């Protein structure tokens with residue numbers, strides 16, 4: 238069996254992937270294969286017993302009373318909005334600096350996404366800007382626990398309360414297991430929405446999603462909504478969607494869930510290693526490490542640094558040339574997307590978001606990264622700044 242070559246910064250470099258889901262899944266394959274085989278033999282492919290088991294386990298994990306499985310994280314958001322009867326004429330306040338699904342769910346129901354700016358240090362929505370964007374038409378607030386860190390829920394809840402008790406839907410797609418003041422994401426608002434897309438911290442072998450809530454009647458409504466609104470069978474008191482969880486996905490996730498905290502710990506120790514390395518003077522002025530807010534435990538779905546204006550794309554190209562993976566989440570904020578042009582947001586309307594979109598770069602953080610791979614990322618970033626800083630000092634001397 239071939240072993241990975243040892244790192245030697247003076248000679249050849251080892252390629253570092255942005256993410257390699259196989260490294261996480263391979264050690265569990267025997268157990269996963271057995272669980273999938275069991276589903277195949279049962280023939281209960283949609284919402285079988287493994288789905289109910291996952292719902293129970295996930296509710297307990299998040300500290301919520303109920304969990305309702307569905308087909309994807311995007312559908313979890315859509316169903317939560319449907320349970321609040323969001324539709325034409327309604328507004329939903331949400332960040333613009335997020336994955337498209339957050340706003341897509343609102344728009345698909347004919348409601349209006351109202352974009353709020355973010356805080357520069359955490360990339361999460363700014364509660365004060367949310368407060369400014371609330372109107373008499375605001376039907377819900379959808380904070381996103383971006384990159385694995387919870388939003389300032391205390392401030393946001395106070396604002397929602399003050400505005401007459403506007404319900405909060407947490408987009409926790411990137412934040413399963415993240416803690417805020419000792420409580421886990423998915424238990425902080427009225428609804429918590431999760432994704433099991435393969436690249437999320439708890440990833441299936443395909444699409445899947447989950448909604449958590451403490452509200453018994455809302456939980457019942459969600460179960461009906463995800464199954465065409467029928468209850469009992471062939472009786473439709475409301476129009477729902479087909480968004481049930483596949484049993485094979487639930488079976489895979491039941492095998493993976495017990496490992497989740499261990500993986501989060503691995504991501505955390507990788508983040509610590511980056512933090513320590515990038516705090517050294519040779520990175521100063523070039524790169525800003527992410528901040529974890531007081532009372533928060535991040536699960537690091539992404540490790541996202543800021544690169545001083547103008548050099549982000551250059552750094553990303555350099556990393557690619559050295560075979561080090563990286564990604565830009567997100568290059569175009571949602572308020573500047575073509576499909577939302579009619580909402581009328583101009584360049585400069587959400588300045589903190591727009592600056593983040595120009596400066597962010599996410600580096601490999603997955604738990605199975607090897608120490609020499611982390612070193613490789615750090616060395617390669619260091620070399621980039623050493624070279625460009627040297628050029629910079631020539632200019633200054635001239």
Ligand SMILES: *Cc1c(COP(=O)(O)O)cnc(C)c1O
Pocket residue numbers: 309310311312335336338339381408410411431432433434444445446
């Ligand atoms: C991944 C993601 C979603 C959508 O989840 P899917 O399961 O891919 O539909 C929604 N919101 C955020 C913030 C995400 O990262």
